[in-house]
Amino acid sequence: FIKHTAQIAKAYKEQRTVRCFRGLTLPSYLLSSRQEFVEFTLAVFLFVMLTMEPFLHCLNVDDRFVTNCCEHGEFYCTLSDNYDRISTLPMLLxxxxxxDLIHLNIHLSSFVVICTSLWWEFVLYLGALVFLATAFASAIACLPQTGLDDSVQLRDFYNWPSAFQSLLSMSLNMYSGNNFEEISVATEVPLKWWIIGFGACWHVFLTNLMIAHFCESQLRAEFERI
Structure with missing residues (x-):
């Protein structure tokens, strides 16, 4: 954290900054290296975690060295839960x-180079998935809510957020097969056809298009090297 504080102060002093969004400027060194950017992001999260550290907050209300003092109020329980949630991101970082240690092995390094070259295309297709899920979820949410209270439509497609989450689960093959059986016999027949339409657009069309585009990108890169 001290390292980045000094580097940021030096960058602003020497005006080595980059304009990113409207009036927002960032030190140029953060955008010139992935490692520097990740390190800075990690330092920010660690600082936030330090300010939320349950152990330090519990010292104000409890003489014991504990990290959980829910008996002193809901604030401390909520603080501990939020601390645990935020800690997942630094762990990933x-x-x-x-x-970066994979660069010690040439085979792993080559694999990472290939994955990195396809990263932007992967992000584009994730954007296409979100757009499709948003569109179909909006349409499904307009259907009349028929059936029993525990039916699949009222459980997974009652409103836009639940329909959006269910469609994302389907696209990632995380949706239960039993739920598909319920959809096939749902009283609201158009629900089944909307699900089929989403599956056709994503699993049949866009997935195959993504594979073909990845292959084309790699072939083009190989021809450029030649």
């Missing part, structure tokens, strides 16, 4: 930094 630690492994992102540790991934």
């Amino acid at each position: 630690y492994f992102v930094l540790a991934a």
